[in-house]
Amino acid sequence: MSFMSDHQEPERAFRVSERIRQEFVDRISDGYSHDYLTEDEFESRLDEANSATDIRQLRRLVADLPAADAPMPAVQTGTSELSALAPEERGFLMASAPPIASDRVVCVFGGAERGGSGGLAKATSSITVFGGTEFDLRNTAFVPGEEYVIECYAVFGGVEIIAPPGINVVVSGTGVFGAFEGVSHSAGPDRPTVIVKGFALFGGVEVSVKGPKKKLFSRR
Secondary structure (H helix, E strand, O other), X not given: OHHHHHHHHHHHHOOOOXXXXXXXXXXXXXXXXXXXXXXXXXXXXXXXXXXXXXXXXHHHHOOOOOOOOOOOOOOOOOHHHHHHOOHHHHOOEEOOOOOOOEEEEEEEOOEEEEEHHHOOOOEEEEEEEOOEEEEEOOOXXXXXOOEEEEEEEEEOOEEEEEEOOOOEEEEEEEEXXXXXXXXXXXXXXXXXXXXXXXXXXXXXXXXXXXXXXXOOOOOO
């Protein structure tokens, strides 16, 4: 019997229990009740939470929401000053918890998106073949002083990365019969930093810094 239990344990480890799911649903509901989420965002996140099968999916749904018992990142220089600023003045959204360690985006003959309220992992690997991938980070929550890396591989495909003006952006990539374009952007030493690297083969990677496409989440 112990032999079967040992082999069944990895399957149980990947399941999302209803108790854990309810904890994340409660955090989403609390965020809505305190006006961190619009009604549409609240309903969308609830639907995703109820259908999630991976704990990483649930963590992305609450990455930009505060929680009294959430693990807080280490205090960075200037963090308190940044917290006092409105999102529009700061130029980026502040996360209430550390990002997940890693993520992978694979796009083949199709399209893929990352960013928005789902958050960004500390290290993201993006593989695009005959398709298109977009990282729109303008409404993504970041930890001040944290470093995020997006490693892009575009083969006969394209990757577009749009960053908000309040973060540092470092572009370091190579285009082979393609283009790896973007200008590094400096916002300050206490700001989050997104490093974009990799290569484009018969494809393209474009990095730009733009203002918000819609009003950032705000505490009202």
